[in-house]
Amino acid sequence: MKKLIGLLIGVALMASMAGCTEQPQPADRFSSYIDLWNKQDFDGMYNYLSSETRDEISKKEFTERYKKIYGDLQINDLKISFKKPKEDKQAEKEQATYSFTAKMDSIAGPIEFGHDAFLVKETRNDKENWYIDWNTSYIFPQMEKTDKISLATQTPARGEIYDRNGQQLATTGLVLEVGLVPKDMEGKEKEMISQVAKLLNMPEESIEKAVGAEWVKPEYFVPLKKVSENDKALIDKLIELEPVQTKRVESRIYPYGEAAAHLVGYIGKVTAEDLEKREGKGYSSNDFIGKSGLEEQFEEQLRGQPGVQIVIVDEAGNKEVLAEKRVVNGQHVKLTIDAELQVKIAAKMKKEAGAAIAIHPKTGETLALVSSPSFDPNQIVFGMSGPEWKKLSEDPKQPLNARFNDRYAPGSVIKPIVAGAALTAGELDPKAKMNVKGLKWQKDPSWGGYFVTRVSEASNVDLEKALVYSDNIYFAQTSLKLGKDKFSEVLKKFAFGEEISYPFPLETSQTGSLDTDILLADAGYGQGQLEMNIVHLASSYTPFLNKGNLIKPILLLDDEKGQVLKQEAISAEAASTVGPILRKVVSDPGGTARIAEIKGYPLSGKTGTAEIKESQGETGKENGWFVAYNAEAGDMLVAMVVEGVQKRGGSSIPVKMVKSIFEDMK
Template sequence: MANRSERSYCRSRSRSSRISACVSSETSAPGKKSSQGGTRAMLTKSACRAAVAKVSMWALRVSSPGCTPRPSRSSRTGPCDSGRVTSGPGGSSVSPVSLQAATRSAATITRAGNRREGCMTLRRFLLASVVLGVIAGAAAGGIRALVGDGEAEPPLPTATVAPTPAPERETPLAVAQRFADAWEAGDAPAMYDLLDSGTRASLPLATFAEAYAGFRQEVGVTAIDVSVSGEDAQRVTFRVRLETSYFGTLEYATAVPFVSPEQGSPRIAWTPEVMHPALTPGRELQGEVWRPARGAIYDRNGEPLAITLDVRMIGLDRSRVFDEGTVTAAFVSFGFEEDEVAAAFASPLGQRHRVPLGIVPDSRVEEAARFVEAVPGAVLWFEERRVHPLGPAAAHVVGYTREYTAEELADRPDAGLLPGDRFGAVGIEAAMNDVLAGRVGARLVVTGGDDEPVVLFERAYVPGEDVHTTLDAALLQAAHEGLAGLRGAAVVLDPRTNAILALNSSPAFDPNAFELGNEASVTAFTTSDDDPLNDRATHGLYSAGSTFKLVTGAAGLAQGAFSPADRIFCGAIWYGIDPPRRNWEGEQGELSIAEGLMRSCNPVFYEIALTLYNEAPGALPDMARAFGFGAETGVEGLYDDSGLVPDAAWKQAIRGEPWYPGDAVNLGIGQGDLLITPLQLANAYSAFLNGELRTPTILAGVAPLDRGVLPLESQDVAHLRAGLELVTGTRGTAGWVFADLGYDDFGGKSGTAEEAEGQAHVLFVAYSPRDVPAALAAVVFDDAEEGRPFAAPLARDLVLAALNPGGSEEETEEEESP
């Protein structure tokens, strides 16, 4: 990809001024000549034949280190109607209407680089001051505006407002009101008709119209309101309110000078000060805009997770297609889905506008070039796009961007945003949008003459910044592949720092489809019964199942109701409440709490929960909150759900019912109304391993915040930790995944929970090494029947991958074949 400072830039403006400019492909300082002619600009000025006045009219002046136009930018900051076509013709995918609106946004627009010091588009629209002098006793000279080929350019077509029928002699207020109405409507001829004869003799209509058109363009006017006040010809005032693209709302008042002939109605002795009072002789209005480039998102090793690039696009120019069926078949053979091609053919854009279908990877450039040569209507071009290299593997955590709607733009009138601008919709793209997007800078100033510059508007420019994360691209890919498209989620943490290494939800979606506007893919994602847009890792709410038994054991020990030495009967049926409850694996005899974790014995934890209900009401819900359940994790850079820890107060408030023993017993095994997220589950186990609850981190350089020490004695922690290690031992419920295969330096806990609808989901938490855990993984599958064979193995493999980043195949084989 060429350096942004080494690209050619060419713009042409053909409507009201025919002024062209071209900057050579070699880098040169603004205003300096390059080897190919340097900065060339054709500026024309009118000649004042009577030496009465001079008009330096609306001209286009371009000064740039050089860059290449792109369709996505052209629609927003320049008048180009196409990008660099690599192969095949085709118009821009941006409509002409939006293109014209974009070119009227500001005089000088700098498309800023992203800490790479690359200068983007720099355009300068200069509104020179218009000075009209009248010398007593001398006839006013004619003024010509020579533009391009020396001929006066006709004004842009405007909707003419029918002038109010004029009486034989109007008042100055009435004349001013008609002028104001025409100004609001952009009706230059109607305004011109209200000027005095001397002004009209020296100022051609084309020059006058271009002055107002230039004023609107320089200021980026999107709406205008002009009211009139005054009592006589000496005290008539325009009160002007301008809504602008970049400079917010400008309000000012300007005096209206009149000439009262002996016969007929008074007429306006126009000068540029009628447009704005600051446009005194020798003064000019100059606007500058700096548009930041969106920052990139990187993993902990510097691998891009989201980045803005110039990419090769392949798509359709439907004006060259004569056989839709044949072209569709060709695109399908190239790798696109038939419904994607059909959606492109049905695009509301004009027939000659390029309709993108997808990005061409570097590995298929030659193939794509041959394809567009052979298929009528197929086109290739470069375009700036937000790219997500990992695609679905990082879709939920990184997110994607989308365009602002018309309503959202209207709600941000002073932000300098344009139609087509994008912002983060979900994930890190959304949570860190202000950092990534920066802020459009703008400055509107009056300069020239002997006076000091007058700043009419200024907004500080803030460049978009890169965001570096703790995520690991390889782990994200491994988790995505391990979830295998089944409904579920996976979270990987480093318990030492509480940094998130991977956070995946399944099924996933391709964020590039949203960046490209692939309607067929987006529709498939939004209508799927599997809800792929739902981030189950942070917003999926699950019963914790047996993974919650760690919390129940901790509450029993912390309250002193039980000790590590106590034995609790694990029978086939537990009779603590009515009706009795069956044990899923039958009688296991007398077990300690640690052994209860090993066998995941329900009666052991029923007994603990019931005892706490009777002796220390609220102790179990309080311990759950100490582990971080029932509240957002506080991770900076993401949004997550708080879940729910039910208790007596909650049930009374929500259902108007008391907290029964059955509620406490259900909570004791992680069921009932308890709701957690996979991120909370991983964070809770990390808290247990470190003795305190902390916020997870996903942004590099951000330290976790301490949220409270767990109320556990060291001997209690050791007892519970031994239980988690027994789970992965030969007698544990997960021994078949760990100890039986030689993985003996792990701890963990399994869980299965039944939903109210009857479906069960499966969970597993694993960590390693036992002495100083450096990696922890929490895995959830929505369907227990589908996910039971995969949950524990996937958690184990993710921990191994985190402990051995970038490990060789030989090392992996040795670990997997002990």
Template sequence: MKRKKAAAVIGIAAAIAVCAAGLVLYKVKFEEKREDVLKEYMGYIEKGRYDKMYALLDEASRNTVNAEDFVVRNQKIYEGIEAENIRLDISEEQEKSQPISYKVTMDTVAGEISFDNDAFFEKESGKWHIKWSDSMIFPNLKAADKVSVVSIDAKRGEIYDRNGELLAGQGTVANVGLVPGKMAVQPQEELETMAALLGTTAGSISEKLDASWVKDDSFVPVKKMSSSQLETPVGEGEATLKDKLLELPGVMISDAESRVYPYGECTSHLLGYVQEINAEELEELRDKGYDEQSILGKSGLEKLFEDRLKARKGYKISIVDAEGSEKEALAMAAPKDGENITLTIDGHLQQSVYEQYKNDKSSSIVMNPKTGEVLAMVSTPTFNSMDFVLGMSQEKWDSLNNDEDKPLYNRTRESWVPGSSFKPVIGAVGLTTGTLSADENLGASGLSWQKDESWGDYRITTLHEYGDEAVLRNALVYSDNIYFAKAALKIGADTLTEQLKKLGLRAGDTI
């Protein structure tokens, strides 16, 4: 009996010992580690859960900084530098009595930032909590310091003609604005007059004047304008828009940088224009280095060559002290200017062609026949690119869209029947083969003609009647389809086919 009792006692003791060992092993296996707390803390940064980060601080740290200040400070810094892809590297086999040494690497708007740091912990209620200070963000950051993000501007690429003449690039425009302290005591009438002159509203000007930064001696920009716009005559007499604006108390005109197009309207369809990026475009292009202040090519070559012309801003991230002096540069991405592009276009030839056809609805392209280089490309009527760059009034926009001559329509990009371009070839074949005389009158036939009834319902039509002299010169001037149809019949199919083969054309070629 005693042996049985002794065995039972030993068995119970052994069971207790096994349970105790199991508890110890369970505790060792599942006890929260400092490394896990640090990983959890860092993992909340990209998620924007700064409140969760604060909950992991020890009591002493929470007594030092309240939750709101902690959240605001961390949010401003991490989101201000656009921190992402944060990687945490904790070295193995560290002494439990020492702080945890770790390395943080993150991508930012100014490039990669990497630093070594130490994390201190306090155990409270059986759990590890972080002993926090500002140095958890960056090792050299103190409570009174700030993290500065400075953007460094870059220059958009410029566009030149074949002779090195500037077609699109950085230049100077007029910045029309107001100095509040020099305005009339009751300025409403003045604002309405100014608004009428600038094509805006008095209310929009008032909003600019009411901005929080505006003081009596501040220059408040209202509208950027080109010098040609300012020199536009207003009303009767010789007074210009500039003269009328400067008559108003408080109005001031200064210089401002802007994208400019020195050749004006003659290159507007060719070059297009740039404007500030809109919300929809930014959503699509943010990953390509664009931000809210980016300028984007919206049409023409400005749009076609956007990837080459665009400027890439630089950024510098620094720790600065309370006085604003830099303590440490954390990262810097250098700015990158856009590429300058040289065209085959000759600016003076472009201007000359435009002057000849500016009042017509036309598409004109001048090429070098030996190289295929395009020397001029003009669509008329046209618009002024600067109206888009500087800001277009609703009235101006409506007039462009409602104009029956369609000045916004780029005729050089559209498909046209090329028949008229072949008329000189027909004339040349006729003259060189002796089947056609330049002075021979083939007879006026109005606007519609057919050889005979064998053509059925098919008739040749033309656009202009020009009298009874249907000779080669007049036919070329008025692009007379009927004349050249008659000329082709006079030349004859066999002769015409033979001569076209000599020019390199074959059956099935598109004319």
């Protein structure tokens, strides 16, 4: 009997404990809902909605609406906050109300609001729990069920690019947009399209496609291409055709065209790749973006910040601004470039492939930066046909390539740098004579069939003769005397292997491999694997005018002038030794740059020819170099490389062009 009573008591206690199972708390449920919300787990959030809410909106509609709104408005840094009560007296009721705050960042700036959430007690599958009585005001308090959200954007005025004298290199102005009105072509479509295609240099198929687009109606103006208002001859021919109409529209304009194309660059329509790369920066598929040159490098500064409004629109069309970011127009970019000098150099190089730079060797200011051959960026912005773009981009002369960014073997223009470095290192006696007979030399028989060659025989060659006559053997021996480690070390003082801070992503100059004596010897006269970009090369001559200090090249007018990139790249004594010899390279009747001599004008310089070939003995491509400056005035230094000068005069081609630049400046 006692055992039976004990058993009954145990059963009763278990039943009692089961009956005391803790009921779900509304605050806990809402807290879990908020956790999902902060993670933007909208699928999970839907499971917390009340039955009445779920009858009004499906899971697909709920998740898609939230995702679209948050995606379109670029919502991030979402933080929904709820202060959970210590004692929740609402747990015993059928409904509960809690206040929460929402903070988030959006395309139009921060959004913040407070709101009340309502929970109801429901029984599902024999279990009682709390569910959120959701409505659209949970997204934004001002939002009703039938309201819509829209974005209103204001495009900022793009900043302009100026030269040192305030001349516009890139600006926004009015151009003529040429188009056709289909109804005015009735009965003569083929003839009209053919004539317009020839005048606009467009394929007839492109015009037919434009006119036949789904949106086009007979009376509509169908835009085809933009043209400059200055192209009066073309415009006169176009407007003679009855179906042709024109209207003024805004466009990016490049007043100096081909002369500054690689420097300034151009803008183009945003691509899917651009949008992915600049996600979260407010770009849309209708925007334009810098595609090359300074337009690309200073895109953020030039573009400014678009104005954006997030607007809630009700069924009656009434609008309420939810968030707003005011438009900020782009900033101007002012360069150290002299546009007129840029034009002169570009005109002289027009028939050649190569690059040129003019700098002020004491301030480091870039006065001109040219790549040739070039292209007209206006044609790209105004609208190029597919065949036109294909022809330009596949041109074997590569007119789209900005050659001043590229590395080249410098050839003999490296010799003054090697000389200055070797003198500073104490590994070169400028008066010591080298006696090598013949036109070729090798260190020893281990070189096999490889020889260092010179242009003409010479004897008793000291530093002056070696530079004036550009003796490869002398500088091959100089680099071997320095040795691999010291050669690398002295060239590091000239910033070899370093990225020079400059608005363009210049290819870093390099010594390359010096692992064999042959490579080391070749590097001494600018061959082997040694390569330089032309901006670095020009700045590498500045120590000869600045007591050995290498001046940093700059391109922005507001940048500090006369910055020292490398203090004592060479010693002041080495600079004063090499500098005067570079004057003799031009003035001496036997100097390699003698044709650059200008009567009454103290031009100093160094020529160079770099041969690019697979092996010794074969004929390779040659690039001609000339670096020159006025040693007395010290106000301009020009470096130029011209590709493919073999059998055409070698370095004399850039020498003549650079000479004429200085003659123009006299």
